[in-house]
Amino acid sequence: MKNKNVLFLNALLVLAVMFAFTATANAGGKVYKLGMSLAITGPTSDAGNPYAKGTEDYFKFVNETKMLGDDTIDCTIRDDQYKTDITKRNFEEYLDDGIVMYLNYSTGSTLGLKRDFEEEKIAVLPASYHAGNLDDSNYIFLPVASYSEQLVALSEYVVKNHKGEGKAKVAMFIHPSAFGRGPVDDAKKAVAAGLNMEIVEVVEHGKDLDNSAMLKRLMSKDVQYVLSHTVQSPVATMLKDSARLGLTAGSYGEAGKLTFLGVHYTGGNDLIALAGDACKGYVWTCSFNLTSEKNEGTTKQLALAKKYGRDDKAANSHNYAAGIMVAQVATEAIKRAKDAGLEINKENLYKTLNGMNGKNSYSPYTTIGPVTYSETDRAGVDALQIYSVQDGAFKKVGEPIQSEYMTKIK
């Protein structure tokens, strides 16, 4: 009899615990569904992996700290292996699930699904900052300045800080795809619009393990600056070869040597890990705060990573920061729509994002400037920070900049 009572009490206890869990999980609150598709495996997964972790952690944090009251965000994150076909499948699945906002990743899939985003009238935050995403598109919101803007701003930086006589002679080292080529056209337009720089050669890299011939060719053409727009590993190979051949400038713009610069996906801690000492002096532009330059934002980023047990590599990655940032923007849009008494749906979130400007701009702790969107401006953070590798870490160089020529060539 006693055993039966104990059994009965245990069963009651289990039921009570189960009830308590389900009750606390979402006590009368609404669940807002979001979807994210990105490369957790396959090409560029070295960037996609921390990016996914950043997004996942921030949404967990939002739900746990009740940032939206009793309401919660349910963001499903799926691997697309950097393939547009799989991204499309994931996107269809999310639509079936009734998502209110979509977070995408690659340039190819963002361009490929542009029509679907228009038809579905759903706001999209991609990890691709390709300017072409904004052509004939109303629903894609770039988190930060486009690659074109970054490359043109970097070109302007080269011109302003050029050491030596005459025009700055520049070579572009780019990814052999539309992702790599797109910004080069804009840099050429900037030159045509009066930017005092000569683009001597545009090199589309392959899967070369040695860049000696290319570097010597650039030297023979008196190239002084190499601007990269690709991913980290080919840049690391080039930097190592240049260092081995003694071609790397000891200081910025040293005459007769090569100074290397690059935009968003060419830099970060992974580049330092791959290139080691060879990346000393490498100049990089990015719109995110880096943990090598401590501030309130990076402290929060590291605390978030620690809270959810992320390793140092992920915690210090700018891709982790970028993942957090898109989650922050999505959360902020939901929060603002909710505060305005609007129903949380695709249409209202789109409107809310478009109203994120002026005094309503949003400053996430992960970026160096505020996020501003409007009907005519769909690039979030316009400011760019120049960083340079010093003592094995990226350090700030001056104040954030913005491209002047982009407005001229648009």
Added chain:
Amino acid sequence: MSANKWLATGNFFTTYKQEQRTFLTNLDQSFFTLFLVLLFGWPLLFELSNKSMLVIDNILIAIVAVMGLNLVTGFAGLISIGHAAFVGIGAYTVASFCRTIGDSHIIITHFWPLLIIFSGFMGAIFGAIVGLPALRLKHLYLAIATLSFQMIFQWVINFMSFFNQGQTIFVGRVFWFTGKVGRKDHYVFWYFVILTVVVILGFGIRNLLKTRYGRSLIAVRDNDRAADAMGMNPGLTKVYAFALSGFFAGVAGALHAYLYRGVGFESFTLHESIGYLAMAIVGGLGTLNGCFWGPVAIKFLDLQVESLAELAGQYLPSSMNLATALKPFTFGLVIVLFLMFEPRGIANWWRIAKSYTKKWPFRY
């Protein structure tokens, strides 16, 4: 043939015509008809999600492509490792029209069946051109020739601005008798279209194999000199095998373009070619039903491994990228296991199962 038209047991042929029948017994015919009715009927009864329909449509397109590959590699014995490029020819034929006349032009949106057939013919033309080296080359050397076509295709698409340097070229929504096929019906609509294509082309192969043209494919595969001595033209046979294969691939490519409403370079890479070859091997080279089994098996395996890799990606250290390795590892392992233990593919399991039921009720 015996009086009993329902069972195979005890049947024998008295004329060549009887042997050439598509269905040996009425039971076969009935089962097949029922199967077809079910295939065409189930989407009207059960509503699947868009994602699931996309997966099914994708498998059906792969079946069309693998039918083509099986013609050239399975039946004619000419190895082709550039099949995705032929599929790409079909897709980029549609894309070229879109670039030239606009993706919402009436030819794209209303005359799409003609455009799909035209894409097939473009595939056939390229197939015949690539098949020309087959007059001189065999085995590994021919494989390299088809590989070079794959490389040329990739280079051209990736660098020519007309093809948008490999980035997506959009394809407009099509119209049917009921009007514009909207987002809601898109995948179900294309399911019916692609399934119809699969059935027509499947019967096409089945009938081809009963003609002298089909038999000459097999004869050239088994021994081209003997085939020559028997009065066949091995050179012509090889070229038309490639052309026919190109036609199937071209149709598959056009269907892919319409299904995804866009054409992007990454769907037609060497990796995809290897994938088609794997489907043909796993399904069963030189068999018609292998063309169905292979894509179904590989695509489902892909889906399962994807989920597993995704799960593993969250726990395994990203620096080692072990999760990324999971898919190619499983893919390679399956091919090796099939080559070692079941070189005749899943089609052989089907043959065994069928031969068992064929003797029913007199097994001995």
